[in-house]
Amino acid sequence: MLNRVILIGRLTKDPELRYTPAGVAVTQFTLAVDRPFTSSQSKEREADFINIVTWRQLAETCANYLRKGRLTAVEGRLQIRNYDNNEGRKVYVTEVVADNVRFLESSGSTNRESEAGTSSGNGRSSEQQDPFIDDGKPIDISDDDLPF
Template sequence: MLNRVILIGRLTKDPELRYTPSGVAVTQFTIAVDRPFTSQGGEREADFIPVVTWRQLAETCANYLRKGRLTAVEGRIQVRNYENNEGKRVYVTEVIADNVRFLESNREGGAGGGGQREEAAPFGGGGGGNTGRSSNLPRGNQNDPFSDDGKPIDISDDDLPF
């Protein structure tokens, strides 16, 4: 059996970070995901999907995600239920994320927003991939050989891999 979901959307508000009584971090946020079609009136519609992250990933999301930011979420769908104060059964469907990728740099341009892509690694430990937090890259474009300075790039045929 398989329960995997991948979503790309924008946060509807800043994430809410809380801690369980045992001290485990948990963050909740909602992402708006566009539907692949328009309504009869020609308007785009979206689904608003609740997302939950735990532990280190929760703290990372709380620190870096903000309302409106484009984000990719990978995880599983979970359905839980509880009885509310009126005695009615309430069902909640949410995505439990184990990987969140920040697809845009910080819009404020503050610390850490040097135009580099930031990604949050899965809480389960190194997935062997690049987490996007490479600190050995220079800030800005001072030493970037591919920065657009208005001049054409000279590439010989010997440099091409094909």
């Protein structure tokens, strides 16, 4: 049997981080995933809004680094659970329990500028702490440094 889901979409709002009574981190967010076709009447692309749940270290990472609008890939399993609400009605919840989340785009330049102004406890700015801040920019390497 197989239960695997792979989605790519954008967050509809910032993730919500909570902790269980046992102290386990859990984060919930919604991913807007475009459908592969457009509406025949309005010619607009439609989207599905899929609830995502992450646990433990992945939950804390998502809460710290994901923000509304960020393009994100999620891999996990589909889960359908139910509970009785206050009115005694059975409520069904369909969600993806993610075990792998990839951040597909870096934060915008406005984010980078605001992070550079903030300082952490060790006196270094956030920009200096991130070793991948210049990811995608050319690296200045001389021919003598190359092994081939």
